[in-house]
Amino acid sequence: MTTGEAIREAALRLFAARGYEATTMADIGAAVGIRGPSLYKHVASKQDLLVELMTRTMDTLIARHREAVAGSADPVERLRRAVDAHVRFHARHRLEAFVGASELRSLTEPHRTTVLARRAEYERSFRTLIERGPFDVGSVRLASYALLDLGMGLATWYREEGELSENEVVWQQVEFALRLVGAHPA
The missing domain is CATH 1.10.10.60 (Homeodomain-like)
Structure with missing residues (x-):
């Protein structure tokens, strides 16, 4: 290192x-x-460290999302893969998720705007998957926020040594996500 x-x-x-x-x-x-x-x-500064940590986290999430959905044309499978990648990232990078959620308030401009733009892009990627799929939701935006919370919330409670393995937790969170949007997983 x-x-x-x-x-x-x-x-x-x-x-x-x-x-x-x-x-x-x-x-x-x-x-x-x-x-x-x-x-x-x-x-250069403590602010630069925070900005780098937060932008790197968002860039990684965006890249993993793109990789996850690239291998399928099926909208349900694309959403399944996107949620899987999202939840796995948050299970494996809990500190980054925590800092990303709690320290947005500490960013100064123009860094705050930059990070918020990346966050908005990431949220839009989930919203687009929902809009293009055979899903049944009242509000696409609220559904995308709920899907994002499946990973972000997990970062606060998941532990490797817990009752369920990472794979078990990810599988269940994906099933929750598909039910949330009315996909009725198999």
Whole structure:
């Protein structure tokens, strides 16, 4: 792991545990064994660390969504794959999900607008799947938000050592998603 990667990982852990505002560059430096001022050789600012963590998370989610739906023309299967990718990401990257949800308030402009645009793009990708499928929902937008919550909420409670395996949880969340949109999974 490079020094830059170690700094980003320490920032992620500290932002998740303490919050962005309560974390100092000196805290991040101490976590990787570098004095606070030396961090500036590797990163421009604490805000830049937060922006990078959040944009990387959104870029990864968008890319995984595209990969998941690319292999099928069937709208139900595309939604199944998209929800699977979404839930798996949140099961495996709980800290990123937590920081992404809780620290949006800490972004300054223009970074806040940039991250919000990526989030909107990601939500639209689910909305588009619902609109193009044989689904029965009152509100496509609310349905897409509910699908997103299946992953985002999971990030707060899922643990690898829990009662159900990742595959069992993902399977059940996908089934919930399909029922939510009226797809009546097999």
